Amino acid sequence: MSQKSQITPLSGFPEWLPEQRIVEQDLLDRIRALAELYGFVPLETRAVEPLEYLVHQGETSKEIYTVGRLQDSGQASELGLHFDLTVPLARYVQEFRGKLRFPFKRYQIQKVWRGERPQEGRYREFYQADLDVVGDGELSLHFDAEMPAIIHALLTALPVPPATVLVSNRKILDGFGRGLGRADTTEIVRALDKLDKVGPQAVRQMLLEHAGASGSEADRWLSLAAIRSTDTGFVDDATALGVTDDLFAEGVDELATVMAACSTLPHGAVVADLHIARGLDYYTGTVYESMIAGHDDLGSICSGGRYDDLASGGGHALPGVGISVGVSRLLGRFLGSGRLRASRTTPTCVLVALTNDDTRAQSAAIAQQLRARGIAAEVFHEPLRFGKQIRHADRRGIPFVWFPPLAGDDKDSVRDLRSGAQVPADAATWTPPGNDLRPTIEVAADPLRATRPHGV
Amino acid sequence: MSQKSQITPLSGFPEWLPEQRIVEQDLLDRIRALAELYGFVPLETRAVEPLEYLVHQGETSKEIYTVGRLQDSGQASELGLHFDLTVPLARYVQEFRGKLRFPFKRYQIQKVWRGERPQEGRYREFYQADLDVVGDGELSLHFDAEMPAIIHALLTALPVPPATVLVSNRKILDGFGRGLGRADTTEIVRALDKLDKVGPQAVRQMLLEHAGASGSEADRWLSLAAIRSTDTGFVDDATALGVTDDLFAEGVDELATVMAACSTLPHGAVVADLHIARGLDYYTGTVYESMIAGHDDLGSICSGGRYDDLASGGGHALPGVGISVGVSRLLGRFLGSGRLRASRTTPTCVLVALTNDDTRAQSAAIAQQLRARGIAAEVFHEPLRFGKQIRHADRRGIPFVWFPPLAGDDKDSVRDLRSGAQVPADAATWTPPGNDLRPTIEVAADPLRATRPHGV
Numbered sequence: 001m002s003q004k005s006q007i008t009p010l011s012g013f014p015e016w017l018p019e020q021r022i023v024e025q026d027l028l029d030r031i032r033a034l035a036e037l038y039g040f041v042p043l044e045t046r047a048v049e050p051l052e053y054l055v056h057q058g059e060t061s062k063e064i065y066t067v068g069r070l071q072d073s074g075q076a077s078e079l080g081l082h083f084d085l086t087v088p089l090a091r092y093v094q095e096f097r098g099k100l101r102f103p104f105k106r107y108q109i110q111k112v113w114r115g116e117r118p119q120e121g122r123y124r125e126f127y128q129a130d131l132d133v134v135g136d137g138e139l140s141l142h143f144d145a146e147m148p149a150i151i152h153a154l155l156t157a158l159p160v161p162p163a164t165v166l167v168s169n170r171k172i173l174d175g176f177g178r179g180l181g182r183a184d185t186t187e188i189v190r191a192l193d194k195l196d197k198v199g200p201q202a203v204r205q206m207l208l209e210h211a212g213a214s215g216s217e218a219d220r221w222l223s224l225a226a227i228r229s230t231d232t233g234f235v236d237d238a239t240a241l242g243v244t245d246d247l248f249a250e251g252v253d254e255l256a257t258v259m260a261a262c263s264t265l266p267h268g269a270v271v272a273d274l275h276i277a278r279g280l281d282y283y284t285g286t287v288y289e290s291m292i293a294g295h296d297d298l299g300s301i302c303s304g305g306r307y308d309d310l311a312s313g314g315g316h317a318l319p320g321v322g323i324s325v326g327v328s329r330l331l332g333r334f335l336g337s338g339r340l341r342a343s344r345t346t347p348t349c350v351l352v353a354l355t356n357d358d359t360r361a362q363s364a365a366i367a368q369q370l371r372a373r374g375i376a377a378e379v380f381h382e383p384l385r386f387g388k389q390i391r392h393a394d395r396r397g398i399p400f401v402w403f404p405p406l407a408g409d410d411k412d413s414v415r416d417l418r419s420g421a422q423v424p425a426d427a428a429t430w431t432p433p434g435n436d437l438r439p440t441i442e443v444a445a446d447p448l449r450a451t452r453p454h455g456v
Numbered sequence: 457m458s459q460k461s462q463i464t465p466l467s468g469f470p471e472w473l474p475e476q477r478i479v480e481q482d483l484l485d486r487i488r489a490l491a492e493l494y495g496f497v498p499l500e501t502r503a504v505e506p507l508e509y510l511v512h513q514g515e516t517s518k519e520i521y522t523v524g525r526l527q528d529s530g531q532a533s534e535l536g537l538h539f540d541l542t543v544p545l546a547r548y549v550q551e552f553r554g555k556l557r558f559p560f561k562r563y564q565i566q567k568v569w570r571g572e573r574p575q576e577g578r579y580r581e582f583y584q585a586d587l588d589v590v591g592d593g594e595l596s597l598h599f600d601a602e603m604p605a606i607i608h609a610l611l612t613a614l615p616v617p618p619a620t621v622l623v624s625n626r627k628i629l630d631g632f633g634r635g636l637g638r639a640d641t642t643e644i645v646r647a648l649d650k651l652d653k654v655g656p657q658a659v660r661q662m663l664l665e666h667a668g669a670s671g672s673e674a675d676r677w678l679s680l681a682a683i684r685s686t687d688t689g690f691v692d693d694a695t696a697l698g699v700t701d702d703l704f705a706e707g708v709d710e711l712a713t714v715m716a717a718c719s720t721l722p723h724g725a726v727v728a729d730l731h732i733a734r735g736l737d738y739y740t741g742t743v744y745e746s747m748i749a750g751h752d753d754l755g756s757i758c759s760g761g762r763y764d765d766l767a768s769g770g771g772h773a774l775p776g777v778g779i780s781v782g783v784s785r786l787l788g789r790f791l792g793s794g795r796l797r798a799s800r801t802t803p804t805c806v807l808v809a810l811t812n813d814d815t816r817a818q819s820a821a822i823a824q825q826l827r828a829r830g831i832a833a834e835v836f837h838e839p840l841r842f843g844k845q846i847r848h849a850d851r852r853g854i855p856f857v858w859f860p861p862l863a864g865d866d867k868d869s870v871r872d873l874r875s876g877a878q879v880p881a882d883a884a885t886w887t888p889p890g891n892d893l894r895p896t897i898e899v900a901a902d903p904l905r906a907t908r909p910h911g912v
Contacts, residue, residue, distance in 0.1 A: 007547055007550045007551050008506075008551070009551070010502065010504065010506075010535070013502040013504060014502075015500075015501055015502055015548065015552075016500070017552065017555055017556075018497035018498055018499055018556075018562060019497075021497075021498045021499055021500055022497070022498060024500075025498055036803035036832050036894075037803075037827045037830070037831075037832045037833070038827070038832070038833075038834060039802055039803060039804035039832055039833065039834035040803070041474035041475075041477075041478070041801065041802050041803065042474055042477045042478060042481055042803075043474055043477055044471075044472070044477055044480075045471055046466065046469040046470075046471055046581055047503070047567065047569075047581060048466065048469060048581070050464075050466075051526075055526070061526055062525075062526060062527040063525075063526075064525075064526045065523050065524065065525060065526070066523070066524045066525070066526050067521050067522070067523055067537070068521065068522045068524065068533070069518070069519075069520075069521060069522070069571045070507075070511070070517055070518060070519075070520040070521070070522050070536070070571075071518040071571070077524070079466070080526070081523070091463055092471065094463045095463050095464070095465070096471075096473065099473055100473075100474075101801065101851065101852060103837065105802075105834075106474060111503065113503075115525045115526075115527070125502055125503060125504070140837045140838060142816070142835075142837045142838075143837065146820075146835075149820075149824075153827075261816075261817075261820070263817075264817065264820070264821065264824075345497065345557065346495055346497050346561075347492035347493075347495060347496070347497065347498075348495035360598070360717070361717075361719075361720065364602075364605075364717070364720070365720065368605075368720075371493045371494070371609075374493070375493075376492050376493045376494070376495055377493070377494075377495065378494060378495035378561075379598075379602075381559065381596040381598045381599065382596060382598075395557065396557060438492075
C-alpha cells in the first residue's frame, strides 16, 4: 500500500514502542485517578478551534497548525489545532455555561500541537494534563490553597524523583512595582524569569538595561526575588523590604493563606518562592511551578496559577485557578532515557500452550476461564514444540505458560518462567500474584539503554 | 479573552458534557480492558501522516484534512490528519518492524478525522477502536477464527443491546465469480453490499444492469448471498450451488474453520452470512460485521477482516486480520439518546462539609484520609449552611455528605443522600458500598431526555 520513502519519522511527533506506551498509559492513568480522587470531572474537547479564536488567544500565532480540507486547497483555513487545553476550556465553558455546575472542576488529558522547533523536551505533538477550577463570577481562594497539595499528590503518584512545588503570587511582584512607582512590570518579570538560567548578576544587568531600573531598584527586586520559605516565614522577609502598597499586601496575604494550608504536607514539599512569575502568562494571582529533584534543567514540570477571567466579553467574569502537567516532557526524560520501563512488553499474563491442532478448543477454553476472572491470557497460535512456545512467552516477558493436560487423567499445570517452577493448576481457581496480573512500571536504578522515541 | 461570535459549535465535531464524558470513558475503558485480556498491546500513533501517503492510501482523498503552519500559509500542506487507524498502523509496522514482535497484536483507540458531510452517526472527528493481528510473512488462520469470539466479548462488555457477529469470506464471492467465468467481482460486491438496504429485487436489477449478469447468473448470486447458518451448515448450502472453483472451496473451508471455532459461543451469537462483503475495502479473506439487535439502521458497529498485505512494497508481506469499533457512532446512538447515563455527574463519592473557616484543616484531613483509601472526596469550599452544602452535593448526584464533629467529644457522621440515613463514621475505616465508589453507567429503560452532543 505504500512507497518506502514515505515511511519516515516526522521531527517533533514522537511515537513509542508498545512497551513504552504501557508506561505512558500508566502515567496517564495515575493522573486521571488522582484528578478523580479530588473530584475533578473529565472533559475532552474537540482537537480543532476556529483559527481566528486561536490566533486571538495565542501569543505565538506562528506556532499554530492550521487545518483545511484537501478539496478546498487554495482557500484560507478557518480551523486550527489547539495549542493548549486552556483556550479550548475557555471556549467550552462559555458555550456550555448554562449546563455546567460551578465551581466547575475539570481535568482534561489530551494531545496538543505546536509548530515549535523540535528539541529535547519540546515536541510538536504532545500530551498535556490540565486540572482547573472555574468559578462563575467568583472563586474562593480556598481553591488556590488546595492546589499545591494536589500538585504534590499528583507528582508523588508518578514514578519520578521527588518534586518541590514552588508558589508565589503575581500581586506581590505587581504591587512591589507599584510601591516603587512602576506601572508596568513586564520587563521586570521577563528579567526575573531568567534568574534560574543566568543567575542574579546577569538579571541585574537586564533590569538596568531593559527595564530601566536604577541600581538600587534592581537590588530591591533581587532581594524580593531571593525570598524563599517553607512556611509563612516569607511574610516577614517581604514586609522587611519596606515597600508599602495595597496590592503587594494583598498578594502577601493570599500567599500566606496558601502556604498555611500546606502545613500538613511533608516539610519542604511546598516552598514560597517570590521569584516565580510564570513569565508572560495571563496569571493574576497565585502562581505555581514544580521542579523535580536532580532535573532542574527540565524546567517546571507542572505549572499554573490563578486568572481573573477565563473568558472576558461575557456577562460576568469566569475566574479560575489551574495547573498543567507536561506529560510528554516528563516521559521524554524518564521513559526515553530508559529510567522507566514496563515489567513486560504485553498485557498478557498467561500464554496457554497449544499441544496440537485437535486440542485447540481445550486451550481456548482454558484461556477463556482465566479471562473471565480478569487474567489476561492468549493461546499460542501454532502447535510448535513447547520449548519454542516457552521462548515466545519469555521474549515478551509473559510470566506464566499454561500446559493443558496431555492425556485423559493428566492435570493442567502452570510454569513460572522466572523461577522455572511448574505446578498443577486449575483454570477455574488459579490466580497469579497480584504484581503479575498486569505489567508494572519499574524504575531502573541504572538506565541501560537510552531509547528516544522516533520523531525526536 | 474571546469574542462571543467565535463561541459556536462546529458541525461534525461533537462535544459532550462531563457526565456524558464519564460514560464515554467507561466505554473506552471497557474496550481497552477487553483488548488487554486477549493480549493485545497498546499503541498510539501520531495524529498526522505525510499527506502524500494518506492520499495514496485513501479511497476518499477529498475527505482528508490537511495540516499546515499558519506562518507558511500559501504553501502546499505536506501533512494530513489520519482518517482511520489502519493506514497509520501500516506505516508504523513498516517503520518499527525490526523492534516489534510478530505476530503483532495491537489495539489502538484514538480520534480520527474525516471531512464528511455531518449527519446522524457520521462525524468529522470521532473515536475508533481497532484491534489487529499482523504477521511477518504469514499469519495463522487461527487469528481469523478467534476474532468473532473477541467481537462477541467486546460488544457483550458494552452496555448496549445484544449484537450478532456476521462472518463470511471474500474468497467465497471471488471464487464463485471465477467459477462463473468472471474475473472481476467489483460490481457484484457493490450490488450485494446494498442487499440490506434495498432488498433482493433491487439488487437483482443492479446485477443485471451494472454487473452485466444474465438472469440466471443474478439468481445464483442471490442464492449464494441468501445463505446463512449459525454453524458450519452453510457449507452444504454453498456446495449445493454447483460452482466448482479452488478459491471458492478455499473460502468455504476457511469460513468453516472460523465457524467451528465459534461453537462454544452462545447459539446465534455468530452467524455465517455469505452476503457480507465489506464493500470495496481491501479485505482478501475472512470478513466481519456486527449488528446490534433493534438497531439495524445503525449499520455494522464493529467490522473488519483479513488482508493479505498491510503494506506492500517491503521485502515480504505483512498479512493481518483486524476489527474496528465505531465508538462515536455507538455513543451517538446510545448516549445521545439518553439511553446510557452516568449515576452521577462527578467522580466525587463524598462531599466533606465545611463547618467554618477555622476548621477547614479538619475537613481537609478527613477528605485526605478518604482519598488515601481510594474514595474520591472533596471539601466544600465555603462554610455555608449545611442545607446548602447538601443541596450542592445532591444536584451533582454525590451520594454521601460527611459531617466533621461540631464539638470536642462529638463524632464524625456520614449521610447517604438517597436514604437520608445519617450514621457515625470514622474516616480511617468507613467504606462506601462498592457500587458507590465510582460513577456507574445506567441503562435507561425509557430514555427521558435526548441530548445530542453539541456540534452535530
